[in-house]
Amino acid sequence: MSFDHLLPSSDIATKSGRVAVLMGGTSAEREVSLTSGSFVLKALVDAGVDAFKVDVQKNVLDQLGSLKADRVINMLHGRGGEDGEVQAILDVLKIPYTGSGVKASSVTMDKLMTKRLLLGSQINTPEFMQLKTLEDCLKAIKAIGLPLIIKPVNEGSSIGMSKAEKADELEAAFLLASRYGTVMAEQWVTGSEYTVAWLEDTVLPAIKLETPHVFYDYDAKYKANDTRYICPCGLDEKQLKKLNDIVTKTIDVCGMRHWGRVDLMLNQQGDFQVIEANTIPGMTDHSLVPMAAKQAGLSFQQLVLKLIELTLKPEVADV
Ligand SMILES: Nc1ncnc2c1ncn2[C@@H]1O[C@H](COP(=O)(O)OP(=O)(O)OP(=O)(O)O)[C@@H](O)[C@H]1O
Ligand SMILES: [Mg+2]
Incomplete structure (x- = not known):
């Protein structure tokens, strides 16, 4: 494994133009995203890149619509930022961004x-089942067996997840996960x-x-x-x-x-x-x-610069 093909940081700083680092957002992972974004921003500024922070709020459409940036580093974890929504806006605005496109993000x-x-x-x-109602929990035990892990379908950072070893633990697990939307049961590995x-x-x-x-x-x-x-x-x-x-x-x-x-x-x-x-x-x-x-021999700063470098390449269609 080697990364000798990395562009020198001075080249990236010159070519990148103004870089907006998107962070925060409105998902349950807001705090983690603010931390990720701050580290990334610091690495960019230290490398001489003209980068600035965008704390994404509910009015994301206005915020991105008035963005004066040549490219975006997207550090928004979870819903709204990692699920294709922001990616779709940036596609329409024709602003290159780091990471997967609309389709892969939403899937x-x-x-x-x-x-x-x-x-x-x-x-x-692992085997799985969507849980639409509390009654589905019993069906999951029949179909998959115990223990199960109960998860929100659209969340990250292990939020709303719990292990159920016994049938009587399923109700609490289901109700907890339900707070975050659609719920699934998965076979415990x-x-x-x-x-x-x-x-x-x-x-x-x-x-x-x-x-x-x-x-x-x-x-x-x-x-x-x-x-x-x-x-x-x-x-x-x-x-x-x-x-x-x-x-x-x-x-x-x-x-x-x-x-x-x-x-x-x-x-x-x-x-x-x-x-x-x-x-x-x-x-x-x-x-x-x-x-x-x-x-693999790549510093945090080199990793971040590599992400920028990837946005300098011509866009591949349909990502
Ligand atoms: N089927 C399973 N069996 C046993 N443990 C599991 C199973 N699924 C998940 N886990 C445990 O729960 C953790 C979180 O699960 P998962 O990666 O699905 O959630 P997440 O919230 O999307 O995580 P991330 O922070 O990586 O986005 C895993 O890292 C693992 O420790
Ligand atoms: Mg995970």
Whole structure:
């Protein structure tokens, strides 16, 4: 893995023009996005790029419509920013932006749609069911069995998720997830968890995640100091190839662009199961994509400049 083809930062600073860093937004991940955006902005300014902050609010259409920028770095996590909405506005305005286009963004923000797409392409993903009513919980137990993990379909950062080991835990889990819209139940996978970041056509080193929590929840992601990030992840060459092939196929099937992160688990049968794909992963100094990039020899600043570089290329149609 090498990134010798990186443009010098002075070249990027000259070519990029004015860069708007979109952050904040109105999703449940607003705070994380403000942190990601601030780190990215600092890296750009330090590299001499003419970059500025845009704290995206409800009036996003007006804000983007009056944007005086040559390109956009989109650091909006979650609904509104990662789901195709902002991408559609920027497409209409003909402002180049980092990350996936409308279609891939909207599909991957929706865990049900993502899983249907994966299954259609013979990519393993845990069994699942949409839960429309509380009664559906019992159907999920019958169809999938316990334990289950109950999730909002369109959320990130583990918000609104819980594990249900027993039938009587399902009601609370369902009600919690329902606060964030559509809900799904997924088969609980017992096994190791991996996350794989990718940048352009390179799959970055996988990270193995270990937490003493029941799962990698919001607290384990952003607050706890007992979460372990293992990179290199300890898989042998054959397993790593399998993992990377699944990630490459997932990127392709979902139609993602520029960069992202795929979350997977290794089940007891030794099969990788794709949990989900993220098109605008966290970019704080503790986040997973910068961690994987560092392992591949790319500093945080080089990673951010690479994202800008990707927006300098002519647009590929239909992304
Ligand atoms: N089927 C499963 N079995 C066991 N644990 C799971 C399963 N699905 C998710 N988890 C755990 O819950 C965590 C969050 O799940 P998931 O990645 O689906 O949610 P998310 O909120 O979209 O996350 P992100 O912050 O990566 O966007 C995973 O990192 C994993 O620890
Ligand atoms: Mg995840």
